[in-house]
Amino acid sequence: MTEDEKLALLKTILLTDDREYAESITHKINVLEEILRERHRLSEKVSPIIKEQLDEFTKNIPQNLGPAITESLKIQIENSKDEVVEALYPILGKMIKKYISQEIKVLSEQVNKTAKDTFSMQGIKRKMKSIFTGVSENEIIISDLGNAKVEQVFIIEKGSGILIGSFHLKETVDEDMISGMLTAIKGFVEDAFKQSNHDLQSIEYDLYEIHLHNFHKYYIATAVSGTFTETLENELENFNLEVSQEINKKNLLDSREALEELLLTRYSALKFSNQ
Amino acid sequence: MISKKIVIVGHFGVGKTSLIRRFVEDVFSADYKVTIGVHILKKTVHVNDKEVNLILWDTEGTDDIEEIRKAYLLGTHGFIFVCDVTRPVTYQNIESQTQYLKDNFNKVPIISIGNKSDLLPKGSISEKKEELEFLDMLVSAKEGNNVQRLFEKIAKLLS
Numbered sequence: 001m002t003e004d005e006k007l008a009l010l011k012t013i014l015l016t017d018d019r020e021y022a023e024s025i026t027h028k029i030n031v032l033e034e035i036l037r038e039r040h041r042l043s044e045k046v047s048p049i050i051k052e053q054l055d056e057f058t059k060n061i062p063q064n065l066g067p068a069i070t071e072s073l074k075i076q077i078e079n080s081k082d083e084v085v086e087a088l089y090p091i092l093g094k095m096i097k098k099y100i101s102q103e104i105k106v107l108s109e110q111v112n113k114t115a116k117d118t119f120s121m122q123g124i125k126r127k128m129k130s131i132f133t134g135v136s137e138n139e140i141i142i143s144d145l146g147n148a149k150v151e152q153v154f155i156i157e158k159g160s161g162i163l164i165g166s167f168h169l170k171e172t173v174d175e176d177m178i179s180g181m182l183t184a185i186k187g188f189v190e191d192a193f194k195q196s197n198h199d200l201q202s203i204e205y206d207l208y209e210i211h212l213h214n215f216h217k218y219y220i221a222t223a224v225s226g227t228f229t230e231t232l233e234n235e236l237e238n239f240n241l242e243v244s245q246e247i248n249k250k251n252l253l254d255s256r257e258a259l260e261e262l263l264l265t266r267y268s269a270l271k272f273s274n275q
Numbered sequence: 276m277i278s279k280k281i282v283i284v285g286h287f288g289v290g291k292t293s294l295i296r297r298f299v300e301d302v303f304s305a306d307y308k309v310t311i312g313v314h315i316l317k318k319t320v321h322v323n324d325k326e327v328n329l330i331l332w333d334t335e336g337t338d339d340i341e342e343i344r345k346a347y348l349l350g351t352h353g354f355i356f357v358c359d360v361t362r363p364v365t366y367q368n369i370e371s372q373t374q375y376l377k378d379n380f381n382k383v384p385i386i387s388i389g390n391k392s393d394l395l396p397k398g399s400i401s402e403k404k405e406e407l408e409f410l411d412m413l414v415s416a417k418e419g420n421n422v423q424r425l426f427e428k429i430a431k432l433l434s
Contacts (some may be wrong), residue, residue: 160280160350161315162330176278180315180330187346188312 032156111138135231148226150236151208153261153267154179155247157218164218165256167263182221186212213240217253220244239270276319278328279433281426282348284376285357286365287336290390291409293416294357297331298426303417310335320430327430340372345379353384353429360389360403360413368410384432389413392420 001009036039077084109247114123128212130137152168154175166175182203189200199219208270209228213220213236224232243266246252252259283291292310296302314333316427319326319391332351334343354376358366366389373385393415395403412428414421 068382157350160279160330160352162280162350174317176317176328176330177315180280180332181315183348184313184315184332188344191344191346 002154037177135229139229139231148224148272150222150267150270151225152221152223153263154182154221155218155263156183156221158214158216159183164253165259165263167260167267169268179221182210182212186219201266211236213237215244235272239266243267276326276328277434278330279352279430280330280332280350281353281355281429282332282334282351283355283357284334284340284343284371285336286338286359286362289359289362289365290416291336292333292356294355294390294414294422294425295331296417297416297422299331303419305417307428316383318426320427322427322431322434325434327434329426329430339368340375348376348380352433353381353386354380355425355429356385356387356409356425358387358389358410359391360407361391361394366407384429385410386425386429386432388425390416393418394406 035045046126126137129135149169151170152166152172154166155164156162157164157181161180163179165177168175172178185203186200191200199212199214201212203212205223208223208225211222211224211228211233213222220243222236222240224236243262246262246266250258250262252262283295285291287309288307292308292314293303295316296301296304296307299316310333312335315330316333317328317330319328321327330348334347337343356369356373356376358369366387369387373387375385376385387410389407389410389412392400392403392413400413404410407413412421412425414425416422
């Protein structure tokens with residue numbers, strides 16, 4: 001064997017495996033290239049991985065991005081209040097309308113049910129009450145359904161609007177300012193309509209009716225929640241008269257503490273006839 | 276604690292609302308917002324070891340005090356008549372205006388003040404004071420000068 005032949009043999013022994021290996025790699029690269037070129041084949045391989053990642057990401061959104069989203073929404077809403085209100089207004093309007101019609105439906109069902117129950121003991125009692133008091137049966141039914149409740153009472157000096165004393169179930173905004181504003185509204189209405197001998201008797205506010213009862217030096221403003229019918233208004237006026245007599249008798253206008261004690265005792269115990 | 280109703284009156288734009296805001300909230304805004312009707316704020320001041328609850332009625336500006344609804348002025352314990360030291364039109368009728376208040380509202384105390392003293396050239400304040408001797412005090416709602424003193428003064432008169 002010549003030197004050249006020996007070298008060729010050595011080459012064959014040393015490089016054959018590598019060549020096969022290189023060939024197999026080239027083949028694999030070709031297959032990969034093909035997979036990358038053909039979308040459907042690539043997606044077969046990649047989609048499950050992306051899906052898994054996406055699922056994981058979606059699962060973690062509230063945890064990872066929640067605070068950031070809430071914060072940026074807050075800022076966005078804060079910066080464009082008018083736009084938000086404008087966008088929400090029609091939706092809220094519809095919701096409120098729907099809610100009210102639903103509530104009216106429920107109320108009318110209850111009224112019907114109560115009215116149908118004419119021959120029960122209660123029905124007969126109600127009929128008698130209606131005949132003797134002159135209040136329509138419907139009004140009695142409605143007032144039975146939504147219990148009126150005295151939420152706040154203010155004794156306010158006429159003219160100046162200075163608060164003399166008050167009673168309230170819940171903490172409220174500044175009472176001195178409420179008294180002043182009520183007096184300003186009252187004064188404005190009475191002045192604007194040039195009816196010096198007529199007094200503003202009530203203001204409806206949200207779910208409350210503020211009943212105003214005039215006395216010589218002061219007036220009593222009573223905020224009532226629930227269904228406040230004319231019968232109950234009469235009852236409240238009679239009650240206010242009793243309280244006023246007590247105030248005058250005990251001369252409580254100059255003693256806020258004693259006056260508020262009286263208001264607390266009297267108004268927290270006040271129950272309307274339908275309760 | 277006693278409560279007293281103080282009504283702030285005066286021409287348009289003399290700084291009635293700014294004065295009350297400076298006193299109650301210690302803020303000042305250069306934006307002019309017209310008061311419509313009446314706005315009510317309150318603040319308690321201490322005078323002679325007594326607490327006086329001042330209920331401040333901020334009325335809308337009028338050229339003539341008689342244009343203010345009487346209903347807003349009833350039962351008032353004290354008036355503050357505000358003028359603008361830079362606009363003579365806001366104080367030229369001050370005598371008749373304050374006389375009207377005296378005649379119609381039980382002679383309650385009236386303090387007449389000139390606001391916007393910060394707009395006067397430096398060094399001219401004492402000269403202006405002499406010129407406007409019918410005013411009880413010069414104040415600046417913008418810089419806060421004399422504002423606290425004004426309300427303490429009226430509280431003292433009423434307590």
